[in-house]
Amino acid sequence: MLIFAMSCVAFILIALMVRFSRPAYADLKCGDAPMYFDGGLVVTWAGPAPREARVRVANGDIFERVEQATGPAFPPDYPEKYLKNLRASEVFNASMAWTADDLVRWQGRHGIEMEPEALGVYENYIDNGNTIFMALVDHPSVSAPDAFVACSLVLQRAVIVHSGGRQDLFLRSYFHSARQDSSEFVNFAPAGSVHYSFKTDEAWFPLELTRFISEPASYVELDIVTPEGFDERLLPSPFSAGESGYALLGDIKYRVRRASAVLTIGEHLRGIPDFRLAFSG
Numbered sequence: 598m599l600i601f602a603m604s605c606v607a608f609i610l611i612a613l614m615v616r617f618s619r620p621a622y623a624d625l626k627c628g629d630a631p632m633y634f635d636g637g638l639v640v641t642w643a644g645p646a647p648r649e650a651r652v653r654v655a656n657g658d659i660f661e662r663v664e665q666a667t668g669p670a671f672p673p674d675y676p677e678k679y680l681k682n683l684r685a686s687e688v689f690n691a692s693m694a695w696t697a698d699d700l701v702r703w704q705g706r707h708g709i710e711m712e713p714e715a716l717g718v719y720e721n722y723i724d725n726g727n728t729i730f731m732a733l734v735d736h737p738s739v740s741a742p743d744a745f746v747a748c749s750l751v752l753q754r755a756v757i758v759h760s761g762g763r764q765d766l767f768l769r770s771y772f773h774s775a776r777q778d779s780s781e782f783v784n785f786a787p788a789g790s791v792h793y794s795f796k797t798d799e800a801w802f803p804l805e806l807t808r809f810i811s812e813p814a815s816y817v818e819l820d821i822v823t824p825e826g827f828d829e830r831l832l833p834s835p836f837s838a839g840e841s842g843y844a845l846l847g848d849i850k851y852r853v854r855r856a857s858a859v860l861t862i863g864e865h866l867r868g869i870p871d872f873r874l875a876f877s878g
Contacts, residue, residue: 650795666842747811826852
């Protein structure tokens with residue numbers, strides 16, 4: 598999706614990027630370190646989407662409307678360091694990968710070498726009827742970008758609207774990018790969201806690669822929006838039900854319920870399943 602100058606100089610630059618590539622872990626997760634692009638810094642952002650989904654970059658208005666019912670995006674025990682100097686970033690140059698090779702080539706253009714284990718999970722998503730959404734996200738300016746080697750999604754935030762056998766999933770991830778020794782870090786998040794729209798009988802949110810983040814834990818806050826509500830006992834472990842209320846979307850009044858989890862990193866997270874909520878009735 599990127600336009601590269603057709604010159605020997607451009608070819609050399611691309612070759613150097615691949616030669617000094619660093620591994621990326623992503624499931625709507627960020628690449629490990631910021632890279633230069635068009636005079637600024639970016640990270641790559643990629644993750645699975647149902648093959649038949651309509652996928653677009655959208656604004657973030659729905660979060661503001663839904664959070665009037667469920668409260669702030671950040672859970673009460675959210676570490677203060679992840680809120681320090683939190684900046685809004687642009688998501689741009691979005692595209693889709695239909696095969697694992699497509700993803701590897703796209704990451705390679707940005708100097709990212711896919712780790713075999715992470716790539717295996719992507720391949721599994723693709724084999725099970727998904728494609729891969731890919732985009733660049735602005736990374737805040739830092740004095741020594743090459744020293745920043747750990748980028749994690751410390752808060753996975755979403756609004757899931759499910760009605761009439763269709764899900765509209767609005768994603769907004771919160772990034773924490775740090776030096777290896779954590780002596781310097783930055784926090785940023787898309788100002789808008791990524792919007793998936795697809796047919797399904799259950800609510801879905803991708804979580805498989807959370808185990809690759811560099812921080813000790815990743816918080817997950819999902820606002821589930823349905824016409825009639827749902828049985829809280831159906832929430833999968835380790836999610837628990839939080840605040841609830843009503844939200845007016847268009848001219849329809851919906852029930853909203855927050856589902857929350859903290860996913861700590863460790864061996865028990867190997868093979869962590871995606872969030873799935875089957876609606877009764």
